Amino acid sequence: MKKKIIYIISDATGETAERVIRAALSQFYDEDVRVQRLCQIRNEPDVHQAMSVAVREPGMVVYTLVDPHLSQTVERIAEEHGLLVVDLLTSLIYNLSRYLGAPSKEKPGLLYRIDPEYHKRVAAVDFTVKHDDGQETRNLHKADLVLVGVSRSSKTPLSMYLAHKGYKVANVPLVKGIDPPEELFQIDQNKIVGLIIDPKRLVEIRASRLITMRQSPRGKYADYHLVEDEIGYCRQLYRRHPEWMVIDVTHKSVEEASSEIMRRMDLLAQK
Known part of the structure; x- marks a missing residue:
């Protein structure tokens, strides 16, 4: 067809x-x-x-x-x-x-006009791309937000969506057995958002990713028990840092999770 x-x-x-x-x-x-x-x-x-x-x-x-x-x-x-x-x-x-009770301006392109807000979004996207997946952790203090979570827990999609809203976002992967970078604990802890996801759903996502890459989905990366251990490690870390916002992304779209994060940022800005 x-x-x-x-x-x-x-x-x-x-x-x-x-x-x-x-x-x-x-x-x-x-x-x-x-x-x-x-x-x-x-x-x-x-x-x-x-x-x-x-x-x-x-x-x-x-x-x-x-x-x-x-x-x-x-x-x-x-x-x-x-x-x-x-x-x-x-x-x-x-x-x-x-x-x-007012006429429209009838001017094209007003939504994406070049103004300070446009330049802010461009700068935010540039920062976010450079600080994806644990890159340049020495600059975490420059971020408006830092997302942490295990592999395939939507860190990058969320980061990019928020960047297009004007937030400079860094994201840091959490790996059981490897300590997070020290810089993570040296910044304002209220800027950190921990992502959590149901282990079964994460296994599905990882297995699909492996198949897309033409790799076997039967390895450790998509093993349910190991994935469950990873999520358990994240939960323990989040409990030790109550200042961090924690979001369960299992059944949330990128837009829904981002809205929760932006509401948190608005509340912090008002304090």
Whole structure:
């Protein structure tokens, strides 16, 4: 079966629209779909060029254009060629305008404009990448947050998600039989978040990872009893450091766990 395509036509990066689409796609199983962004659409020629791509290889068109004239052009071309088209923004902006009692600015790219907050996020991502998986522990004191946990307990995905929110995050792996770096205990202990996960779920994750890497899932890395020992070691360490926040990530998405962490950070900032 030919792969289905969803085109995103955006006057900015299209990143937000893609997140919405992928969130919706997660509700469907075994659907082979390609999401293609056609971005920085700012005038009529841009619209025609973008839509020509969708016409050549037909697919669903989802657009986020604040200029109503460009939106109308997309709708017209889609109708002429029988393409399914969805407007993600207009209805929301219209109803927000009614609710707020104010007109919209109709300026593209405001969400990702280059401002101090943008530079803060870039710096946070750069820091987080450089301090992933126990790297550069001498700089832990510069981090806004330090995540600790066993291998495959979502340290890196959580770190990157929080970095895109503007937090400088370091993460440190915990390995039974190997002492954590001394620097971990020399920083503000309220900045440390311990991750915990159900051993059975962790075995599943590790076994899947090994299979993906074309390795046997029967080794020590995914052995249930050894994994249980690792989790037990973490729990003991966390009990010795009550200042640390502890989050069970077993049944939490990255977004849910991050929200808990950010609430903690907000509370600390208010003290």
